[in-house]
Amino acid sequence: MDPNISEKNAATRAVFQNDDEDESRSNWSEGWPRKQSSASSQCSNSSTLTIEEDIKAMQEQLQRVLTFCALQAENPLRLQQKISDLLDQLRLVIAEKNYWMKRASRTELAQVEPTDYEDEVGRQYRRRSNSELQVMADTIASTGREVVMWEEQEGKSPKSAVQRFRYECGSSQSTTDTFVESLTQPTRPKCTGNKQKKAPFRLLQCSDQQCEVFTPPEDSIRVMHRARNNVHFMWDESPRTVLIIKKPNEPEVTDTLVSIASWLTKKKKLRVVVEPSVHAELKLKGTETWVCKEQWSEYERLIDFVVTLGGDGTILWVSSLFEKSVPPVLSFAMGSLGFLAPFDSAEASDHLDQVINGGFCVSLRSRLCGTILRKDKSTEPLHQKLALNEILIDRGHNAGILELVCFCDGLEITKIAADGIIIATPTGSTAYSLSAGGSMTHPSVPSMLFTPICPHTLSFRPLLFPDSATIKILLPMTSRAASAYVSFDGKNRVRLERGDAVVVRVSAFPVPSICRKNENHDWFDSVVTNLNWNVRKPQKPLQAQLEYQ
Known part of the structure; x- marks a missing residue:
């Protein structure tokens, strides 16, 4: 037996076997406090000693919980709730101690004894x-x-x-x-009349990664809109470092990169970082690059914003470079479609000057984090990647239909019989998901799209999941197909065997795309211009209406 597992189990028992002891300590909150002696000095000494022992015990138990958290990171929600309960009990014990010490110091209440x-x-x-x-x-x-x-x-x-x-x-x-x-109405102050007030409450919002507690004002359930489509970015200090990424094998794009890099280094005095292949090809003076992963990690921490010269694929490449926080991305349309690139390269200096000197609007485009869990190593992620558009699970070269089992937050919701399934972001809703019949979704909508590919049923319609959901797609052992394939934004294709699963959740690190005007304007302009959304010839008015007017 693994000694680490034994140590974790021992820590688990040490933490959770004290529930009865904690409950007995907190039983005073369910009813009247313990009777105290009528003498002030006896009340102070005995109660203070008992409470101090309780506080010490609580602190020791909190330390055990922290030790347990370090040993075992499974089921974080239960751990967080346990810590919250212990903190509440500790606050209660301290409050009881303060109350009895204050009461013992009051001579007029020294002889008072509850009946x-x-x-x-x-x-x-x-x-x-x-x-x-x-x-x-x-x-x-x-x-x-x-x-x-x-x-x-x-x-x-x-x-x-x-x-x-x-x-x-x-x-x-x-x-x-x-x-x-x-x-x-214990929380309501005294006032004239017999006015009533409902009991106060709190709302607890939890996902599998974190919990959020807030008290609604005026005892009413109301929340702010979760969508963020008016996000403004402002520099506290002038930016210092910029990364330029270009589309490969395009002479026009290369010429634009040379002119932009020269303008940024000479006029704006910025550090310009380019990819190793570009640096080796062009050998631009004043530019920097990295040669190993450690150097890139240092640049990743220092880069203030990114300039892309290309199309949507170039932006997807930038997303794959940053595993965590992504700097603001200024995208110049020099590719095929340019759905995510609203800026014209002919006015590059003006746009760059505006970004460097002032604030701008950004579109926080969410990303998906996909983790592959192998059958024989279910607790160790073998492969983890980020996707800006979608995570695709398909049947690959198998001729037969693909059978998958879908879970949402641990609950089995359906079995899939199709060519595959697409889990897309709102950004990816206008990509592969759109071709498979999924809905176009505004990029500020906090959601994940669940779109089947050629399902063998008429009732399997695309769905939207909240961004707090955790989706798990399992290739069951009973599947006729011996394997399936998963890919992230069309790259990093990985083979799945029977019993393997893919866990998908929304990443905490979006891609902040700089807007030309604002998110609404840029998105609807791209939908109409690039996809011809609802474009048709206008209907002619009736002749009688023209004569009447």
Whole structure:
């Protein structure tokens, strides 16, 4: 047995076997706190000692959780929830300690001791109706007994709210409405009238990689639009380094690169980086290049923006160069289609001057991250690549139909019988996915397209998944086809065997494409100009309408 696996399992048991112990420590939040001695000094000493021990135990357990996280990175959502729960319990313990120390220091409350009746009120009032609370309030107000009221912090859920206690002696000034309002609406301040307020809450949004918690204002469920189609980029300091990528074997493109590189180095005093093959071919003075992967990693960190001279394929090549963060890309249309290249190379100096000196709009074009999991090494990614357009899984040279099983966030959603499946970004929605019948999608829509290729069913329509989803495509052991193939933006074709799978999710690092005007204008202009979207001759008006006008 692998010693590393044994160590991980031991760490797992060390962390999660303490759930009962944690629950027993937090049981005080479900009801009334433990009874304290009537003497102030005894209350302070005993409670402080107990709470300090609890805090020390919590800190030790948090350290074990961090150690466990370092040993085992599987199931991050469960780990994150565990850490969040422990932090909540630690905050509760600290709040309880502060409360009892403050109470012990108050001489007027040194002799106060909660009664059994008040214990019952504090423990059960949340399960009572408003009418029962009204009867309880009348009883307490009429007998003049001491009232202990429960409050919660603003914006906290009942389980994680800090308990605070306010003691008020019953008198003729105590009103029943005020007491009922304090019980039913613990976060609402006192005010005249019997106004009600619903319980506060929080929203927790989770994916398989991260969680996001926020408290909606005014106790209303509302969120901001997730699409970002008005993104402006502004330099805090002037850019220093630029990378120029050109389409190969094009003399016109080469001449343009020489003129742009000379203008940037002489007039703008920028460091110009080119590819090794271009540097060896042209030997341009003032330009730099890299000779190994380590040098490229250093340049990758320093490059401020990228200039591409070519078509859409050149932009795909730039995307493949950057595994993580991609600098803004200024694309000059010098290729065939130029769907992603809105700038004219004849005005290159003007566009470059505007990008260097001022702000500009960018289109954050999402990328896909595909990981191949082999049958015999299911926990070790064998192959991982990024794709700006699409990830394609097809039957390759097999003559028969391809059978695949599709999962979304671990849930099996369908079995595929087709020539293949396309998982595309909104940028790739106008590429191969469009040819297979997929919908054109605006680049700011946070989604993944799921488009079948020649499915053997009439009901298999293309779908859109949210960008938070994780899609897994499995080649089952029962498949008649012995193999399939996966490719990333038409390159890096890899063979899949029975039992292998491809896991696809949206990368956290998009390609920021510089817009000529804004994202909406550039995208619709490309759709109409390059794809002739909804282009037809205008309909002639009727002669009678012209005479009437």
